[in-house]
Amino acid sequence: MIQNIVRWLTDPEHWSGSEGIPARLGEHLWYSGLALAIAAVLAIPAGLAIGHTGRGRFLVVNLAGAARAIPSLGLLYLMVLWLFPKLSGDVAFLVPSLIVLVVLAIPPIMAGAYAGVEGVDPAARDAAKGMGMTGSQVLGRVEVPNALPLIFSGFRSAALQVIGTTTIAAVAGTGGLGRFLIDGQKIREFPQMVAGALLVAVLALLVDLLLAVAQRYAVSPGLTGRSRGRSNTPKVVEIGALRRTVDPQAS
Amino acid sequence: MTWFLDHLGDVQDRTLQHVYLAGLPLLLGLLLALPLGWLARRYKALYAPFTAGFGLLYTIPSLALFVLLPAIIHRQILDPVNVLVAMTLYTVALLVRTVADGLGAVPEHVQQAATAMGYTRVKRFFAVELPLAVPVISAGLRVAAVSNVSIVSVAAIIGIPQLGLFFTDGFNRDFYDPIVVGIVACIVLALLFDVVIIGVTRVLTPWIRATGGRA
Numbered sequence: 001m002i003q004n005i006v007r008w009l010t011d012p013e014h015w016s017g018s019e020g021i022p023a024r025l026g027e028h029l030w031y032s033g034l035a036l037a038i039a040a041v042l043a044i045p046a047g048l049a050i051g052h053t054g055r056g057r058f059l060v061v062n063l064a065g066a067a068r069a070i071p072s073l074g075l076l077y078l079m080v081l082w083l084f085p086k087l088s089g090d091v092a093f094l095v096p097s098l099i100v101l102v103v104l105a106i107p108p109i110m111a112g113a114y115a116g117v118e119g120v121d122p123a124a125r126d127a128a129k130g131m132g133m134t135g136s137q138v139l140g141r142v143e144v145p146n147a148l149p150l151i152f153s154g155f156r157s158a159a160l161q162v163i164g165t166t167t168i169a170a171v172a173g174t175g176g177l178g179r180f181l182i183d184g185q186k187i188r189e190f191p192q193m194v195a196g197a198l199l200v201a202v203l204a205l206l207v208d209l210l211l212a213v214a215q216r217y218a219v220s221p222g223l224t225g226r227s228r229g230r231s232n233t234p235k236v237v238e239i240g241a242l243r244r245t246v247d248p249q250a251s
Numbered sequence: 252m253t254w255f256l257d258h259l260g261d262v263q264d265r266t267l268q269h270v271y272l273a274g275l276p277l278l279l280g281l282l283l284a285l286p287l288g289w290l291a292r293r294y295k296a297l298y299a300p301f302t303a304g305f306g307l308l309y310t311i312p313s314l315a316l317f318v319l320l321p322a323i324i325h326r327q328i329l330d331p332v333n334v335l336v337a338m339t340l341y342t343v344a345l346l347v348r349t350v351a352d353g354l355g356a357v358p359e360h361v362q363q364a365a366t367a368m369g370y371t372r373v374k375r376f377f378a379v380e381l382p383l384a385v386p387v388i389s390a391g392l393r394v395a396a397v398s399n400v401s402i403v404s405v406a407a408i409i410g411i412p413q414l415g416l417f418f419t420d421g422f423n424r425d426f427y428d429p430i431v432v433g434i435v436a437c438i439v440l441a442l443l444f445d446v447v448i449i450g451v452t453r454v455l456t457p458w459i460r461a462t463g464g465r466a
Binding site for chain 2: 080
């Protein structure tokens with residue numbers, strides 16, 4: 001069993017061409033990255049605005065809860081049936097999946113941004129105002145840097161879900177690593193399915209690790225407890241399905 | 252709507268299968284997470300490896316886990332046990348941290364009072380610390396319940412019967428009705444799980460209503 005999987009993974013034929021592992025990996029990263037980018041562009045400003053003004057909090061909390069209950073697989077099939085006849089070419093495959101992935105990614109990213117800003121120590125915010133900063137300066141120079149750990153948490157949570165769900169999108173005809181799982185199942189080639197599953201799991205772990213490293217460099221040392229002195233760490237907040245805190249152990 | 256009424260039996264069967272596949276792992280996961288969370292709390296050195304390690308389980312995409320597990324636990328790929336195990340793993344992944352944090356949030360003076368009243372460590376855990384941690388644990392359980400209901404439907408891709416089969420059925424026949432019925436059923440089910448957990452939590456924490464939240 002294991003030998004068959006290793007043989008499949010090490011077969012040079014599976015490492016080249018438009019259906020090889022590098023090409024599928026590239027597709028997977030492209031769909032996931034695009035969806036995350038779109039979701040971040042929409043959700044981060046909205047989350048920051050809600051956290052900064054304190055308005056619309058109720059909406060976000062409920063939106064995040066409701067969105068989590070929607071089964072992605074069902075939404076994906078619905079979108080494909082509805083949009084596929086309306087579009088043509090590669091776009092017809094890409095757009096329905098992309099919508100599902102963006103819908104999936106928005107709630108955790110928005111919740112992270114909003115909770116991060118809301119959790120900023122009021123004393124820090126007041127001090128910034130007292131120093132004469134305008135509203136947008138307070139947001140940009142105090143609230144966002146302080147909220148960064150939770151913004152990252154939300155984004156990482158979204159990234160994991162999107163990478164996992166991009167796999168599922170292969171049932172709707174898109175590329176990506178999910179193809180190995182779906183195609184392998186069609187021709188009853190179990191080693192191919194397992195190899196595909198392994199590749200997705202490894203990819204998810206690597207991306208999470210990479211984002212953890214990025215977070216370490218992006219977040220001010222004063223927040224993470226890596227520098228001496230009092231830290232201004234926001235409280236523990238729940239984001240997405242994966243509960244993360246801002247303490248350094250929560251990798 | 253007509254489709255729904257014509258297929259009421261199917262909807263019922265698959266809903267029950269879905270309840271079994273998403274619900275049983277919640278209970279099993281909670282039972283496993285309680286001792287693990289307690290250990291993570293009791294021995295500080297275990298906290299980081301436990302919470303981070305079990306958190307890693309959650310990074311494995313569900314479809315990948317459904318395919319990998321049969322190879323690991325030597326089962327047929329269509330065996331529902333794979334889904335039960337996978338969902339239990341996800342539940343544990345979410346709850347270990349929640350249980351550890353919930354137990355950690357029990358105020359020190361409460362624990363000292365219990366000890367002073369003669370509670371042994373075991374009795375203190377079951378009679379004082381665990382009940383006080385219920386609200387936090389239940390919040391984690393609600394998240395796990397909702398995501399379990401959604402993740403179980405993915406198992407339809409490999410052909411395990413539950414509500415997700417309506418998605419694959421409808422898609423293969425280019426037919427909206429089953430998909431819509433499946434989505435609605437999933438959301439209703441998630442809501443029901445949520446209501447049950449909230450209800451049980453209320454029963455277990457009568458002091459929250461009596462004192463307005465003060466323990």
